Amino acid sequence: MKKVLIVYFSQGKTNMRVAEAISKGLIEAGHEIKIWNLMDGRPPDPREYDLFGIGSPTYYFQLPFIVTDYVNGLPDLSGLPAFVFVVNGSHRGNTGNSLRHALSLKNARELGYFHCHGASYFLGYLKVGYLFSADHPSTDDLTRAAEFGREVAAHLAGERYVKPGDDPPGALLYRVERLAFSRCLVKHVYSRLFRTNARCRPDCDLCIKQCPAKNITRGEDGRLLRGRDCLLCLSCEKNCPEDAITSLVAGPILRPVMLLNTFLGSRDPSLDYARVIHKNGQTQRL
Ligand SMILES: Cc1cc2nc3c(=O)[nH]c(=O)nc-3n(C[C@H](O)[C@H](O)[C@H](O)COP(=O)(O)O)c2cc1C
Incomplete structure (x- = not known):
C-alpha cells in the first residue's frame, strides 16, 4: 500500500468530483x-x-493564479511520482501544459495526465445566457477518471508510462484573450474595477466568506475593501444574493467578447451547453 496525496482547486465541485473518481481507482488498487x-x-x-x-x-x-502559486512554491520533489488532471468548461488553453511543466521543473516524475469537461459557472458566459458543459463531469467522464486512477496505480507499480505530448496551443483568439487576462492586468486593472452598490447588506458577508484568495474585507464604515490578490474568479459577483457587485469582466464593456466566445462555443460540435438565466446569485436553466 502506498500513500497518495491529491491536491486540487475547486470552487464549483467539478474538480472535487473528478479527484474523488480518480482516488476510487487508486483505492481499488x-x-x-x-x-x-x-x-x-x-x-x-x-x-x-x-x-x-x-x-x-x-x-x-490558463491556470488559476492560486494553483500557479501553489506549484511554484513547492520544494524540489526529487523524482516523486506525480499525475495531473484538468477540468474545464470549454477550451483549456495551456492549463495542462503549464501544470505539467511546472511539476517537471520541481523534478516530479509524471505518471499520468487526465482532462475532461466540467460545468462552466464563469459569470461572463452565465450573464449572456450560456452554461457550457452543463452536465459534466458526466457518468462517462467519472468512469474514465476512475480508470485513469487504476492506470496511474499500474504505472506506479512499474508498468511503462508513455508521456503524452503537449496540448495544442488552441485558437489564436483564445491565446489573445489569455494575454488580456494576464496576472499583471488582473492585479492592476480588473481587480480595481469592482463596484459595490447600496444593495450590499453589511450583515451578509457571503463574498468575504467565499473569496478563495481571502482578498475581501469590510472596512469600519461598512464598505467592502479589496486587496491585490484577486483571482478574478468573480465568485463575489456571481454569488451575491442582491446583485450588488459588478465587475468589468461581466459588465457591458466586455459583453461583446463574451457574446463572441459563447457564439463560437455554441457552434462548436465538441461542446454542449444549456441556456440559463443568472440573477441574484442563482443560475436557472431555461
Ligand atoms: C473565472 C472563470 C474563468 C474560466 N475560464 C475558463 C476558460 O478559459 N476555459 C474553460 O474551458 N473553462 C473556463 N472556466 C470554467 C472552469 O474551468 C470549469 O467550470 C471547471 O470545471 C471549474 O472547476 P470547479 O468546478 O472544480 O471549480 C472558467 C471558470 C471560471 C469561474
Whole structure:
C-alpha cells in the first residue's frame, strides 16, 4: 500500500468530483488517499507521500493564479511520482501544459495526465445566457477518471508510462484573450474595477466568506475593501444574493467578447451547453 496525496482547486465541485473518481481507482488498487482542496488552506507536504496528484480548473485559458502559486512554491520533489488532471468548461488553453511543466521543473516524475469537461459557472458566459458543459463531469467522464486512477496505480507499480505530448496551443483568439487576462492586468486593472452598490447588506458577508484568495474585507464604515490578490474568479459577483457587485469582466464593456466566445462555443460540435438565466446569485436553466 502506498500513500497518495491529491491536491486540487475547486470552487464549483467539478474538480472535487473528478479527484474523488480518480482516488476510487487508486483505492481499488490498494492505496491510501489524502485529498485536499486549496480552498481549505495549505496542503500537507507532498514529499511525505509516495504519489502526488494535482488537479486544476481552467480560468481564462490558463491556470488559476492560486494553483500557479501553489506549484511554484513547492520544494524540489526529487523524482516523486506525480499525475495531473484538468477540468474545464470549454477550451483549456495551456492549463495542462503549464501544470505539467511546472511539476517537471520541481523534478516530479509524471505518471499520468487526465482532462475532461466540467460545468462552466464563469459569470461572463452565465450573464449572456450560456452554461457550457452543463452536465459534466458526466457518468462517462467519472468512469474514465476512475480508470485513469487504476492506470496511474499500474504505472506506479512499474508498468511503462508513455508521456503524452503537449496540448495544442488552441485558437489564436483564445491565446489573445489569455494575454488580456494576464496576472499583471488582473492585479492592476480588473481587480480595481469592482463596484459595490447600496444593495450590499453589511450583515451578509457571503463574498468575504467565499473569496478563495481571502482578498475581501469590510472596512469600519461598512464598505467592502479589496486587496491585490484577486483571482478574478468573480465568485463575489456571481454569488451575491442582491446583485450588488459588478465587475468589468461581466459588465457591458466586455459583453461583446463574451457574446463572441459563447457564439463560437455554441457552434462548436465538441461542446454542449444549456441556456440559463443568472440573477441574484442563482443560475436557472431555461
Ligand atoms: C473565472 C472563470 C474563468 C474560466 N475560464 C475558463 C476558460 O478559459 N476555459 C474553460 O474551458 N473553462 C473556463 N472556466 C470554467 C472552469 O474551468 C470549469 O467550470 C471547471 O470545471 C471549474 O472547476 P470547479 O468546478 O472544480 O471549480 C472558467 C471558470 C471560471 C469561474
